[in-house]
Amino acid sequence: MTVSSLLRRVAAGAGAAFFLALGLAGGAHAADTPVGATTLGGKLFLDVSHLNAYRNGQRTATSRNGADLKRFYLDLEHRFSDVWSAHLTTDINWARDSSPTDLWLKHAYLQGAFSKALVLRFGSAPLPWAGFVNQWSGYRYVDKELVTRLKFGASADWGVHALGALGDRGRLQYAASVISGSSFKHPRTGDRPDVEARVAWQPSAHSVLAVGGYDGERALGGGNLPTYHTARRWDAMAAYATQRVRLGAQYFRAVDWNQVRSPRGDCASGWSAWASVVLDPRWAVFARYDRADTSASLDPSRRDHYANLGVAYRVSRQVQLAAVYKRERISHEHLALSSSNELGVYAQIGF
Template sequence: MTARKMQTSVLALAAACAWAVPAQAEDADTAALRQQLSEMRAQMAAMAEQMNAMQSRLDSAQAKAEAAEDAANDAAQTAQVAAATAADAKAESDTTGAFAKAAKWAADTKISGRMYYNVSSVNAKDAAGNKVESDGGFELKRFYLGVDHKFDDTFAGNVTMDVSPVDNGGKAVGYGFYIKKAYLEAKLAKELKLRLGSADMPWIPYVEGVYGYRHIEKTLTDLDSFGTSADWGVHASGDLADGVVSYQVSAVDGAGYREPKFTETIDFEGRISAKFGGFNVAVGGYTGELGKDVTGAAPYRTATRFNAMLAYKDEIAGMPVTIGGEYFTAKNWKVLQAAPKDKAEGYSLFASIAPVEQWSVFGRLDHIEPFKNSAPLMQDDFMMFGVQFSPATIVDFALVYKRDNADGGLKIGNLGSGQEKRDEVGLYGQFRF
């Protein structure tokens, strides 16, 4: 029962009591009764006031509770909206972050390519002067496709694919697909850079950079198979003395990048070079088993090679000029343990000049004696010269003449079996991206 209802009941009871006593019968007892009734009415009125006050407090408390509930509901709705907004913002941030990471990955990744090709006419004769080759056509010498990625300022990686002709007894039977380079690089300082995997070897790529015409012909040791341009192993390189001096040392399996294998020993190749005022000087060497020391195979003698190069590459009277020479000597290169010791020796002289923009002329002369002990009469003289047009930094075209003149039925370089003299005229080119 509420306080208001109680108050109404008390007042009604008091009124009934008052009217129950007749006026004419009033006496002392009646006066006393009236007094008691009056006091009761006063008490009931006080109780009614207290109940009214209590009801007011209850009403106020209920209003506050309802207001608090409304505020809580509003807060919950606000929290839900805020949570939804935060979720949307996080989703948008995650999407933006994913795009940013993808964009950074793409910016740190470079794809490159290079193709060497020629259209040539070839004529070759044997020792008796008989024509043993007279043909020509288009030839894809090399196609490289590389992917470089920089993980951070220290680590990077490279994968380079090599497409080149497959030789079978002197006859091209198609093209082979090889992994030429696949390495992880750690650039610890300018003085020390490490590569693990198949990477450039110390000597041949260095000489190619000075020589400048790899797209027309390989360098001396590469052309005559006394070295390889890349191999599987560990490679350390760096620059010293503010870049004046550079070095590289490689520990490899020795069989070349096309034939990774387990071997019983490790081969080593190294180079130290210097560049100052246009002059480039370098010495290098190799020692090892050339990948021949595999379990169960016939033993080979340890092969050694010494290399040296001196060149000038700069401008003279405003014209780019390169002139230089490479020398090598090798011992027991691919010689069986049971066979006598052998020695090889050779040199290459090269020069080029660009008298006008986009045009250059070049020439080269090689001499090699690959078997000085076992077949001293076998030797080869190679020469080439030509003119090159470079309409863009990524495109070169060259009209080239090449000639091999060998003695003793030597199969080396571009010479096939039974060929003593070989002449080639062709249009050589390369493009890069």
């Protein structure tokens, strides 16, 4: 079972029939795995690209040609009973400009699937927002969604997680996590747990409206350093997806996300819009644009602009390729502080 399958189970617990109809879920639900069975799978995100990066008009050392192993997920699942199962996902990252290779334990949780209305997870599990956006926008192997790309949120964390689907055909979906706040990469605890939550409504099988939020100290409380603020984030998304077309946008606003231990407050906000069209069973085109004010109080003229444009080719169910152009520009008072242009081939390989 792959990482995307784990993420799809978030959706499966919140209305699997709709996501299957959208083509956003292709693997078996946990209930289809025989009791006592153990499954092993994985997924790789690879790229070969040319990157030009500039800071204050000067080309930087991060400009390079070469290959990256952005993600290598190994997934292990064991089914104890009709209700209980255990999930483990390791996350390996090797990039040209990082050494040594990073190895994390991304998912390690015990799951109790009591009904479609209630699934509980104990341990490090997917958080409510990031994976949900990735399911609707697609092309995670090309880049992260807006909030995690800008590091105003994480995709997984340690804690207690609940999710499910309510109402007519499970169209009202919820997810809530009481977590450490430190993310899965650097687990630690603070004075109090953090909370992230999401509520989504699907008016039809192909559309969704979702809102979410985050509240906590990001495990920065305690120790010798005082805390001055609580980190908060508000999220919203509207999306439409069929087997041929995806359209959507998300918005976030974060308050004091990076200022928990600073007496000075700050806030950030941004939006992202995406579109993709499947031209035939193998070929598709996609595009995305992000814009964010990353420090509205301390550096109000600072802006982050990001865009990608690509052509995807589906080699098989397990292998997808995309030729992609990416551009990111961080500006201040209309002057570029840094910018990058990248052209490459990106791949997703599952097994």
